[in-house]
Structure formats: C-alpha cells, structure tokens
Amino acid sequence: MQIITGKAKIAAVLGWPIEHSRSPLLHNFWLQRHLIDGAYIPLAVKAEDFNTVIQSIKAAGFKGCNVTIPHKEAAYQCCDVVDETARKMRSVNTLWFADDGKICGTSTDGDGFVANLKDTGLTLTNKKILILGAGGAARSVAYSLIQENAQISITNRTLQRAEQLVQDLGAGQIIKWQSWAKELGQFDLLINTTSLGMEGKEDFQFDLQHARADLVVTDIVYVPRMTPLLIAAQQKGLKTIEGLGMLLHQARLGFSKWFGVDPSVDHELTEFVANSLKK
Ligand SMILES: NC(=O)c1ccc[n+]([C@@H]2O[C@H](COP(=O)([O-])OP(=O)(O)OC[C@H]3O[C@@H](n4cnc5c(N)ncnc54)[C@H](OP(=O)(O)O)[C@@H]3O)[C@@H](O)[C@H]2O)c1
Structure with a gap:
C-alpha cells in the first residue's frame, strides 16, 4: 500500500480549467506502482495567479509541476533554466525546482x-x-x-x-x-x-x-x-x-525529475487511463 508521510515528495499540474486533466490519474498510478512516498495534485490556477502560485509551491517544497492550457508560455517566462527545445518553442509543460532554487523547464510533448x-x-x-x-x-x-x-x-x-x-x-x-x-x-x-x-x-x-x-x-x-x-x-x-x-510518454520525464524513478508506459497503464476517458 502507498503511504504518504511528512517526507512525501509533492508535484502538481496547473491549468484553467483543470478538471479534465488525466495527469493526476496517471502520475498517481505510477506512484502507487513504485510505492513512492509522494503525491501529484491538480491545481486550478487562473492566468493572473500563475506566477504567485509557482513561487508559493516552490516555497512550500513542491518538487515541480506540469502546466497545461493556458500557462505554457507563462511557464517558459518564469524559468531560470531552459533547454534548446523550450527555447525554440518558447513554451514549457514541465517544471522542476532545482536544489539551488532555480526553476528549470522543458517541453516534453x-x-x-x-x-x-x-x-x-x-x-x-x-x-x-x-x-x-x-x-x-x-x-x-x-x-x-x-x-x-x-x-x-x-x-x-x-x-x-x-x-x-x-x-x-x-x-x-x-x-x-x-x-x-x-x-x-x-x-x-x-x-x-x-x-x-x-x-x-x-x-x-x-x-x-x-x-x-x-x-x-x-x-x-x-x-x-x-x-x-x-x-x-x-x-x-x-x-x-x-x-x-503521447500523453503517457510525455509524462515520464517530469515523473523521473520529481520522484526519482523513470516509469514505463505499458498496456496496464494505457487501459487504466483509457477507461477514465469513457466516463
Ligand atoms: N496527446 C497528447 O499528449 C496531446 C498533447 C498536446 C495537445 N494535444 C491535443 O492537440 C490538439 C491541439 O492542441 P494545441 O495545444 O496545439 O492547440 P492550439 O495551439 O490551440 O492549436 C490548434 C490547432 O488546430 C487548428 N484548428 C482549430 N480549429 C480548426 C478548424 N475548425 N479547422 C482547421 N484547423 C483548426 C488551429 O489552426 P489555426 O492556426 O488556423 O487556428 C491550430 O493549428 C488538442 O486537441 C489537444 O488536446 C494532445
């Protein structure tokens, strides 16, 4: 059984709206599969609140987050470190907070x-x-x-x-x-x-x-x-x-940055997320 302790690693997905996102489902599936002390939560964040929320979750010790519509360009702007992919796209969907406090980002789509x-x-x-x-x-x-x-x-x-x-x-x-x-x-x-x-x-x-x-x-x-x-x-x-x-594979890099395990995409995960699409 997966247990969340006071040392749990926390990540999130920020979007507006966010209810449709399947990311919490798939990241929490991997957390349970690997018995990781951690959680991944959806945060409904309006565009005007984006920078405040990023600074807040960083200060609260989150490991990082995904961002979805409409935050991908704003997320790029708030990064201290980006790779060539992000620079070319001028947008990111995955952020992680480095030990030195820098905000790092890339686009994994x-x-x-x-x-x-x-x-x-x-x-x-x-x-x-x-x-x-x-x-x-x-x-x-x-x-x-x-x-x-x-x-x-x-x-x-x-x-x-x-x-x-x-x-x-x-x-x-x-x-x-x-x-x-x-x-x-x-x-x-x-x-x-x-x-x-x-x-x-x-x-x-x-x-x-x-x-x-x-x-x-x-x-x-x-x-x-x-x-x-x-x-x-x-x-x-x-x-x-x-x-x-594509949705499942793009999530792997963020998971490994935040939780330290490179998770796999397989039939069981695909069917688990696909079932949620039928509801
Ligand atoms: N599988 C995954 O992991 C994954 C990841 C990211 C996105 N997606 C999906 O990809 C789709 C696009 O996302 P996005 O972020 O690229 O959106 P976007 O930036 O808003 O781009 C939308 C694209 O669709 C075109 N389009 C919209 N309505 C059209 C119409 N009636 N006729 C012709 N072209 C039309 C737009 O053309 P104009 O430039 O002419 O408006 C534009 O090329 C969404 O359905 C999203 O859910 C899937």
Whole structure:
C-alpha cells in the first residue's frame, strides 16, 4: 500500500480549467506502482495567479509541476533554466525546482510523441511527414521530428501561423490547407495536431482518397480515443497510431525529475487511463 508521510515528495499540474486533466490519474498510478512516498495534485490556477502560485509551491517544497492550457508560455517566462527545445518553442509543460532554487523547464510533448511512434516500431529517419496544424502541440511535434531527421511539411488553416513555424524551425515545407488532401500521395506519415476531431468540436471529413496504401496515420487528439481521422484511415485499411500514448510518454520525464524513478508506459497503464476517458 502507498503511504504518504511528512517526507512525501509533492508535484502538481496547473491549468484553467483543470478538471479534465488525466495527469493526476496517471502520475498517481505510477506512484502507487513504485510505492513512492509522494503525491501529484491538480491545481486550478487562473492566468493572473500563475506566477504567485509557482513561487508559493516552490516555497512550500513542491518538487515541480506540469502546466497545461493556458500557462505554457507563462511557464517558459518564469524559468531560470531552459533547454534548446523550450527555447525554440518558447513554451514549457514541465517544471522542476532545482536544489539551488532555480526553476528549470522543458517541453516534453514532442519527445512523448516520438517515443509513442517508436513504441509501435516506426522509424522516422528520412520519412516524409505531413503535419496538419501549426499550434502549440504542432511546434513541439515538428521540432522533435526534425531531431529525428524526418522531412516535414506543414499545413494549417491559418497560413501565416504555418509560415511562422517553418521560419522558427528553420526547416520544413508549407502546403496550402486547401490542397493537402491532393498532395497526400507523397507522404509516409500523416499527423493530425489540430483540435479537429476532438470531442465537442465541429465535424470534419478528412479526405484520404489520395493516400498510398503504406501511409501511416496518427492523431494527437485522444478524446475520443478513436478519432474521425483514425476511423477514416482504418476504413481504408491504413495503419493507425492513437494519441493516448503521447500523453503517457510525455509524462515520464517530469515523473523521473520529481520522484526519482523513470516509469514505463505499458498496456496496464494505457487501459487504466483509457477507461477514465469513457466516463
Ligand atoms: N496527446 C497528447 O499528449 C496531446 C498533447 C498536446 C495537445 N494535444 C491535443 O492537440 C490538439 C491541439 O492542441 P494545441 O495545444 O496545439 O492547440 P492550439 O495551439 O490551440 O492549436 C490548434 C490547432 O488546430 C487548428 N484548428 C482549430 N480549429 C480548426 C478548424 N475548425 N479547422 C482547421 N484547423 C483548426 C488551429 O489552426 P489555426 O492556426 O488556423 O487556428 C491550430 O493549428 C488538442 O486537441 C489537444 O488536446 C494532445
């Protein structure tokens, strides 16, 4: 049985709203699995209170935190130490408080995405990849794919945002949003990083008629687990990779920084978190 003592290590996730977050579920699953004296709690924090709360949890001895919407840019601004990934993204999702009091941060979304793909046996070097979207998650995903020597193309409803991303990355081609479906035949991997297909968003028909038979299709949206894009791809007999694995993998680095154990992503954890998505 997991016991929390006066010496417990504490971490948190800060967001507004925060009720939807699955991070407490998954971190506390790992804490129990490894019998760690610790806890991971959700904190509902408004944008205007973010810096005060960060200073407060640091002063209270928290080991660090995750941040989610709308705090990722503010979290970057409050860091004393960031790595190259965070500098390129100008946003972080994972903070840890070093022994010397410095606030350190990085963005783990991109690496979590790549780790999830590699888990399925996919290789990325020299692969031609089309990314739908140029928002915050697309930035992390694109950056990590470039580190893997993949050849990326980006398409986004708002062209200017795609252009800014390509400029910031110093790599990548742009495809117009209106023509990505016709260009699909040249790609090995298609990634949806837009919020299209997310529960509660408008319906969208993903046109896969020009896809090659060996196209792999992945979606980072994980609510619902089987998104309209993944369903369309499966109907065409294409290989698909769901977005839940990215969520699980991106959490590993924070857990190891705060609690000192590198946790694994396996079937039991995936099913545990997936079950919570059905409720
Ligand atoms: N699996 C994971 O671990 C994980 C991690 C992070 C995020 N996500 C998911 O990824 C999705 C995007 O997150 P984000 O943080 O990148 O959001 P974001 O920064 O707000 O970006 C949203 C993206 O979706 C596009 N978009 C929104 N509505 C659209 C529409 N009607 N038609 C065409 N494009 C549309 C936006 O295009 P414009 O630029 O034209 O507005 C933009 O590219 C969310 O569903 C989020 O839950 C999953």
